[in-house]
C-alpha cells in the first residue's frame with residue numbers, strides 16, 4: 001500500500017512536470033505580427049479560443065521605433081490611455097513570459113494605434129489547469145494509462161516476493177518432514 005501510494009505521488013509529480021514543461025509560445029497576431037490591424041477586433045479575435053497559462057510566452061513582433069508593447073491596466077486598455085506608461089517594451093521583437101494568473105492587458109503607445117485596435121487582452125490560467133483533469137484521474141488513472149507501466153511493477157514485486165518466500169518456506173518445511181519420514185521408515 002505504502003509503495004503504491006508513493007508510486008502514485010511520483011507519477012502525479014511527473015505528470016505535473018510534463019504539463020508545466022509544455023509552455024506554449026504565442027506569436028501575437030500570428031503572421032500579422034504586432035501592428036495597427038485592419039480590424040479593431042483583430043487581436044481579440046486572435047486571442048479568442050486560446051488558453052494562456054502561466055509559463056507561456058507571448059512574442060510581439062514589430063519594428064523597433066514603429067511600435068511598442070506596454071503592459072497596462074484594464075482601464076488604460078479600455079480607454080487606450082497611451083500617456084505616461086511605465087511598463088513599456090520598446091525593442092522589437094519583444095517577448096513576455098506570463099508569470100501571473102488573471103487578466104493581462106497590452107497596447108501600443110504609438111499615435112492612434114491602440115484605438116485602431118493594436119491592443120491585446122488575455123486571461124492567464126494557472127499552469128495547473130491541465131492538472132485538474134489529471135488530479136481526478138489519479139484514482140481512475142491506474143486502470144487507464146500511466147498505471148500500465150509504473151504502478152504494476154511496484155505492487156507485483158511485494159506479492160510475488162511475499163508469496164514466493166511463503167511457498168519456499170512451505171516447501172522447505174514439507175521437504176524436511178518428508179526427509180524425516182524417509183529416514184524413519
Ligand SMILES: *[C@@H]1O[C@H](CO)[C@@H](O)[C@H](O)[C@H]1NC(C)=O
Pocket residue numbers: 049050051
Ligand atoms: C481551451 O480549453 C478549452 C476547455 O478546456 C478546450 O475545450 C479548448 O479546446 C482549448 N483550446 C485550445 C486551443 O487548446
Ligand SMILES: [Cu+2]
Pocket residue numbers: 035036066067068108109110113118
Ligand atoms: Cu503601434
